[in-house]
Amino acid sequence: MDVPELLESASLLVPEETATENDLTVRDIWDHLVRDEWEIALGLLEELGDAGSLPLAFWEELAEAADHLRLERSAAWCHWRCSEIRNGMIRADLTLLPAAEGRRTTPISGAGVLRPMWDIGCLSPTGxxxxxxxxxxxxxxPTLEPGGRATVRLVPLTPSHWTHIRPDQRIIMHENRSAAGTAVVLEVHLPDTAEPTG
Structure with a gap:
């Protein structure tokens, strides 16, 4: 499919009653599609996707359209949302250790590149x-500096490890054996297929 077809197809997956914080609806997007304003339509569809729970196909079509338009950040976000639907998502308030206290001295990328380890209270077979x-x-x-604080979204590699996570729980971020930061869980949305580990 080409970009207009992808955007049209995605827009058909948005319920008519869904609206952004600015009261934009899917009807507003059609106005931009008619005028071949694809980048604007894509951005508005992303906003609508954040306003409601939409299916994986919606985000896949937006990701493909963003890839065609060579909008790297937008494509990364849409691919990220696909991962959230497949693996679940945990929102948390993360505070990184200052550079003087931790190993990291450079900012981390905000666009889903980093895949750190997390101490979420699980024990190994040896205890x-x-x-x-x-x-x-x-x-x-776009980035988070050492010592900085921000709301983050986590996509678990193995969702079943995270089934015990609850809001207000503290989890520790690691990039090596030492702690890199501390996060307090705000929301937990795991896929229905995530099974608790024994």
């Missing part, structure tokens, strides 16, 4: 702390 991997997306900023 030691075990870590689980989850990719990290920083909301509303």
């Amino acid at each position: 030691e702390h075990a870590v689980s991997i989850a990719a990290l997306w920083v909301e509303n900023t």
Whole structure:
């Protein structure tokens, strides 16, 4: 499919009553599609996707359209949302250790590139702390500096490891054996297929 077809197809998956914070609806998007304003339509569809729970096909079509338009950040976000639907998502308030206290001295990318380890309270078969991997997306900023604080979205590599996670729980981020930051869980949305580990 070409870009207009992908955007039209995605827009058909949005319920008519869905609206952004600015009261934009799918009807507003059709106005932009008619005028071949594909980049604007894509951005508005992303906003509508954030306003409601939409199917995987919606985000897949937006990701493909963004790839065709060579909009890297937008494509990364849409692919990220596909991962959230497949593997679940945990939102958390993350505070990185300052450069003087931690190993990291450079900012982390906010666009889902980093896949740190997390101490989420699991134990190994020998009774030691075990870590689980989850990719990290920083909301509303392209990078997060050492010592900085931001709301992040985590996509677990193995969703079944995260079934015990609840809001207000503290989890520890690691990039090596030492802690890199601390996060407090805000929301947990795991796929229905995530089974608790024994």
